[in-house]
Amino acid sequence: MKWSKAGALALALPWLLTFGIFWLFPIIYSFIIGFTDQQLLAADTQWVGFDNYRALLSDPDFLKSLKNTFIFVLGTIPLTTVIALGMALLIDKQFPGRGLFRSGFFLPSITSMVVIALIFTNLYQRGGYIALLSEMIGLSPPEHGFLYSGETALFSIMAMDVWMAVGYYMLIFLAGLKSIPRELYESAEINGAGKIRQFFSITLPLLKPVALFILVVNSIKSFQVFVEIFVMTKGKFETSTMVYFIYETGLTTKFEFGYASAAAYVLFVIIGVFALAQFLLFRRKQVAW
Amino acid sequence: MVTRIMSKSVKYLLLIALLVIMVAPLLWMFVVSLAVPGSSLGISSFLDMEFTLQNYTDLFRTGNIGRFLFNSAFVGLTVTLGNILFCFMVAYTLARYRYIINKLLFITVILILMIPAHIIIIPLYVLMVKTGMYDTYWALILPWLVNPIGIFLVKQYIETIPPSMEEAARIDGAGEMRILFRVIMPLCKPALAVLAIQVFFTNWNAFLFPFILTQSEQIRVLPVALALYQGHQAIDWQHLMAGSTIAVIPVLILFVIMQRHIVSGITSGAIKQ
Numbered sequence: 318m319k320w321s322k323a324g325a326l327a328l329a330l331p332w333l334l335t336f337g338i339f340w341l342f343p344i345i346y347s348f349i350i351g352f353t354d355q356q357l358l359a360a361d362t363q364w365v366g367f368d369n370y371r372a373l374l375s376d377p378d379f380l381k382s383l384k385n386t387f388i389f390v391l392g393t394i395p396l397t398t399v400i401a402l403g404m405a406l407l408i409d410k411q412f413p414g415r416g417l418f419r420s421g422f423f424l425p426s427i428t429s430m431v432v433i434a435l436i437f438t439n440l441y442q443r444g445g446y447i448a449l450l451s452e453m454i455g456l457s458p459p460e461h462g463f464l465y466s467g468e469t470a471l472f473s474i475m476a477m478d479v480w481m482a483v484g485y486y487m488l489i490f491l492a493g494l495k496s497i498p499r500e501l502y503e504s505a506e507i508n509g510a511g512k513i514r515q516f517f518s519i520t521l522p523l524l525k526p527v528a529l530f531i532l533v534v535n536s537i538k539s540f541q542v543f544v545e546i547f548v549m550t551k552g553k554f555e556t557s558t559m560v561y562f563i564y565e566t567g568l569t570t571k572f573e574f575g576y577a578s579a580a581a582y583v584l585f586v587i588i589g590v591f592a593l594a595q596f597l598l599f600r601r602k603q604v605a606w
Numbered sequence: 607m608v609t610r611i612m613s614k615s616v617k618y619l620l621l622i623a624l625l626v627i628m629v630a631p632l633l634w635m636f637v638v639s640l641a642v643p644g645s646s647l648g649i650s651s652f653l654d655m656e657f658t659l660q661n662y663t664d665l666f667r668t669g670n671i672g673r674f675l676f677n678s679a680f681v682g683l684t685v686t687l688g689n690i691l692f693c694f695m696v697a698y699t700l701a702r703y704r705y706i707i708n709k710l711l712f713i714t715v716i717l718i719l720m721i722p723a724h725i726i727i728i729p730l731y732v733l734m735v736k737t738g739m740y741d742t743y744w745a746l747i748l749p750w751l752v753n754p755i756g757i758f759l760v761k762q763y764i765e766t767i768p769p770s771m772e773e774a775a776r777i778d779g780a781g782e783m784r785i786l787f788r789v790i791m792p793l794c795k796p797a798l799a800v801l802a803i804q805v806f807f808t809n810w811n812a813f814l815f816p817f818i819l820t821q822s823e824q825i826r827v828l829p830v831a832l833a834l835y836q837g838h839q840a841i842d843w844q845h846l847m848a849g850s851t852i853a854v855i856p857v858l859i860l861f862v863i864m865q866r867h868i869v870s871g872i873t874s875g876a877i878k879q
Contacts (some may be wrong), residue, residue, distance in 0.1 A: 319703075319776075319782065320699070320703065320782055322705050322707070324782070325699045325703040325705055325707075325708060326699075326705075326707055326708075328695045328696065328698060328699035328786075329695070329696050329699050329700070329707075329708065329711050331692035331695060331696060331751065331752045332692070332696040332711060332714075332715065332752050332757060333711065335749065335751065335752050336711075336714050336715075336718065338733075338749075339726070339730065339733075339748075339749040340718050340721070340726065341714075342729070342733070343725070343726040343729030343730050343733060344721070344725055344726065344729070346729040346732070346733075347725060347726070347728055347729040350728075350729075404624065407617065407620065407621060407624075408621070414621075417625075418621050418624075418625055420861075420865065421625045421628050421629050422624065422625070422628050424628060424629060424632060424861075425628060425631075425632070427807055427811075427857055427861055427868070428632065428811070428854055428857065429810070429811035429813070429828075429829050429832075429850075429853055429854070429857075430811065430813060430829075431811075431813050431829040431830075431832050431833045431853075432635070432829070432832065432850040432853055432854055433631075434833075435635075435832060435833075435846060435847075435850055436631045436632070436634065436635045436847070436850065437631065438841075439634075439638065439841075439843055439847075440631060440634065446634070480627070480628070480631075484628065485872065488869060488872050488873060489872065489873060491873075492873035537720075537722055540722065541722055541723070541724045543724075543814055544813045544814060544833075547813075547817075547833065548833050559724075560724045560727075563724060563727060563728070564727065564818070567727065567728045567731075568727070568728070568731060568818055574728050574732060577727075577728050578728050578729070581724055581725050581727065581728060582725070584722070584724060584725075585721075585722060585724075585725050588722050592720075
């Protein structure tokens with residue numbers, strides 16, 4: 318007596334409900350109100366067509382958040398990926414103390430972003446540890462602390478994000494390295510290929526699927542940067558990002574649901590295009606190998 | 607030989623430097639949490655610092671941290687239990703049955719797996735306000751009781767279990783409910799452990815949705831409380847870092863106990879392709 322159609326569907330009911338109520342409905346709802354001027358306190362809602370989208374393109378706050386988000390994504394992702402790969406290579410082989418280093422590197426990734434952001438708010442403040450360290454190597458830190466200057470705030474948050482994320486992606490690279498057959502290196506050695514040659518002809522090409530996974534996952538996550546911005550700067554000092562903009566316009570002061578939803582869809586399309594581009598780029602290169 | 611030792615020691619030096627960089631900020635949090643309230647936190651004062659547990663006792667005695675801890679634990683455990691049960695049920699039917707509706711449902715799982723969550727910030731807020739769930743435990747629990755990553759993970763695992771397990775149980779006259787929960791579920795323990803730890807960590811650390819979907823201190827969770835505590839004029843670092851340490855300790859303990867599951871959970875996603 319296997320489950321009947323109805324029984325099989327009943328088992329899936331928790332997902333069916335969650336999907337319908339908390340995903341599908343909100344996704345459609347926000348798409349629709351993106352074309353209205355809906356606000357929390359406004360008496361009636363008007364259909365405005367593409368007005369919200371047009372307004373976004375000439376809204377300096379939105380454009381600034383767009384720019385900051387791209388700086389954040391394009392700045393952190395290459396750094397995170399390269400450092401994570403470097404760390405993975407460092408502890409790939411078995412050696413005494415390997416587990417300790419692996420856990421230590423990974424520790425920031427399992428810590429709450431709020432806690433990390435608070436710790437770094439302290440470290441970045443005027444007279445804080447990072448200011449002292451930068452003075453020691455001869456740099457002059459910003460007068461009021463790293464988070465209180467338009468020139469350093471965003472980069473400081475980016476540096477923290479790289480620090481936090483590398484351990485996580487290191488673990489994924491480690492799994493990727495483990496899946497490369499040892500015989501490949503052995504035969505390369507027999508054929509006289511040096512370590513550097515082996516890295517570029519074996520390790521890197523075979524890590525490509527893992528690297529693609531890391532890039533896509535990290536960019537979907539990074540485009541949505543919000544928590545650290547909220548905790549550390551509240552979007553001030555040139556640090557507002559797109560999700561921060563969505564939060565600020567949609568859920569504070571005027572609660573402009575329609576306008577914020579339109580902004581959310583712009584980000585949605587950007588993330589989709591970005592992920593697809595990475596996918597296509599990597600696929601083409603793989604054919605060339 | 608000499609160069610071997612040289613490169614070995616360079617490697618260790620590099621590793622130790624990295625380890626210091628990765629762990630020092632968390633140690634700093636702990637050190638500050640033990641400092642005397644109101645004391646200065648410069649380097650000079652750090653060396654001859656007095657340590658005290660007063661920040662912690664303050665938080666419990668005069669602060670609301672007990673309540674925040676309870677909320678975080680209650681929501682985290684409920685959501686984790688929900689995911690273990692529901693992800694398993696859904697994964698089982700998706701793994702074993704090929705009805706059209708199941709195929710369609712699996713597509714929705716993959717779809718939502720890839721959709722960035724920022725898209726539902728506004729509509730979810732509106733939904734919660736309209737249904738009266740805003741600022742209640744429902745808003746913190748109901749939307750997260752089953753998640754696409756979890757379904758995917760458990761489905762992959764169930765597919766490695768031979769269907770003959772169920773056939774044998776059926777011949778023995780076991781009902782489908784019994785087979786589901788007494789035969790298959792225990793076999794899925796490794797996958798469910800991975801799922802549980804991932805869901806709990808994500809939920810325990812979550813800020814964005816608890817922040818936008820709740821308001822009152824009565825149901826505030828720990829990360830939201832920490833982020834909002836900072837909002838006062840001068841930052842009271844000693845108490846703030848004590849609160850942060852309290853938020854980190856459960857995660858740290860679970861990490862030490864369940865490290866194997868955490869690592870395999872993270873890597874399973876990348877390996878599958």
